[in-house]
Amino acid sequence: MPVSDHQLIGAWKQVLALSRLERGQTVTILTGAATHPQTLACALIATQDMGAIVNRLDLPPVNGEKAHSRDSLAYLGTTPLTGNPAAIAMLKASDLVLDLMTLLFSPEQHDILSSGTKILLAVEPPEVLARLVPTEADRARVKAAAARIGKAKEMRVVSAAGTDIRFALGEFPVISEYGFVDEPGRWDHWPSGFALTFPDEGGSQGTIVIDKGDILLPQKRYCSERIVLTVENGYATKIEGGIDAALLADYMAGFDDPESFAISHIGWGLQPRSRWSTLGLYDREATIGMDARAFEGNFLFSLGPNNEAGGSRTTTCHIDIPLRKCTVSLDGQDVVRQGQVLESQG
Numbered sequence: 566m567p568v569s570d571h572q573l574i575g576a577w578k579q580v581l582a583l584s585r586l587e588r589g590q591t592v593t594i595l596t597g598a599a600t601h602p603q604t605l606a607c608a609l610i611a612t613q614d615m616g617a618i619v620n621r622l623d624l625p626p627v628n629g630e631k632a633h634s635r636d637s638l639a640y641l642g643t644t645p646l647t648g649n650p651a652a653i654a655m656l657k658a659s660d661l662v663l664d665l666m667t668l669l670f671s672p673e674q675h676d677i678l679s680s681g682t683k684i685l686l687a688v689e690p691p692e693v694l695a696r697l698v699p700t701e702a703d704r705a706r707v708k709a710a711a712a713r714i715g716k717a718k719e720m721r722v723v724s725a726a727g728t729d730i731r732f733a734l735g736e737f738p739v740i741s742e743y744g745f746v747d748e749p750g751r752w753d754h755w756p757s758g759f760a761l762t763f764p765d766e767g768g769s770q771g772t773i774v775i776d777k778g779d780i781l782l783p784q785k786r787y788c789s790e791r792i793v794l795t796v797e798n799g800y801a802t803k804i805e806g807g808i809d810a811a812l813l814a815d816y817m818a819g820f821d822d823p824e825s826f827a828i829s830h831i832g833w834g835l836q837p838r839s840r841w842s843t844l845g846l847y848d849r850e851a852t853i854g855m856d857a858r859a860f861e862g863n864f865l866f867s868l869g870p871n872n873e874a875g876g877s878r879t880t881t882c883h884i885d886i887p888l889r890k891c892t893v894s895l896d897g898q899d900v901v902r903q904g905q906v907l908e909s910q911g
């Protein structure tokens with residue numbers, strides 16, 4: 566169901582105001598072949614309306630011939646910025662980059678952020694962007710959860726389905742995703758609403774059960790049967806189950822990279838306006854599935870790289886897996902109980 570340009574311009578202006586865009590600042594809108602025309606058109610209007618100096622940088626696509634999915638998060642690592650110093654220079658010289666292309670998990674993204682440039686990723690379709698315009702309350706909730714993670718030495722996750730895994734914490738920073746970029750050098754993703762970190766290298770031990778109804782991304786599938794991951798020293802050493810397990814294993818084998826099986830980020834969903842069931846109502850290629858990543862009370866873990874947090878592990882494979890009905894605890898204190906976020910997070 567579409568939204569009007571008027572609605573989307575209003576949504577952009579709210580996000581840009583929360584991102585503290587000031588008159589006279591430079592905004593570069595980064596676009597590619599898959600950029601949604603309405604998102605771009607409304608971003609151009611909203612930024613100019615707010616008095617910014619607005620550029621557009623359009624880059625040809627890469628990796629299309631290597632990926633087995635058209636999802637912009639399915640094949641990571643190199644981007645159209647790789648080996649493109651002129652484009653990187655333009656983005657570094659900007660106060661704010663609106664990434665309508667997807668730079669996530671790229672070395673170039675970190676290089677640009679280190680110059681103080683802010684980057685806001687926004688590649689969900691206009692109706693999802695408009696439904697999940699971020700708020701200060703989202704920020705407060707995510708920051709409170711992130712602060713809890715930042716103090717913890719261990720995250721433990723259990724579930725009735727059979728998950729029981731421990732993650733050692735402390736080596737990597739905590740990442741708050743609340744949908745706007747209110748500080749220099751910050752990256753965020755509109756829409757979102759979750760806190761995440763990365764376990765210490767080699768510091769994940771246990772079993773993760775992906776139960777019926779839990780979600781695989783970029784497959785955008787609700788599992789029809791359980792998948793049991795055995796996790797040893799930070800890597801999924803076994804993927805067992807039926808057809809869903811076989812399909813996941815086959816997809817990951819296509820990357821031919823043992824780093825694909827490493828535990829990537831871990832955390833939980835804090836967006837009350839997202840729902841577990843939403844993914845099933847959209848065509849597979851219409852979204853990248855942010856409602857699935859952000860719905861309140863999920864335990865979101867992923868497989869693949871940890872360079873996003875400064876780790877050394879890069880791989881082009883990245884699987885995001887939000888689980889329902891888990892109990893997440895930090896140093897023995899529950900923060901999510903059977904899929905319900907506990908209010909003590911403020």
Ligand SMILES: O=c1ccc(O)c[nH]1
Binds near residue numbers: 858
């Ligand atoms: O916003 C995102 C999207 C994907 C991901 O793996 C992390 N954060």
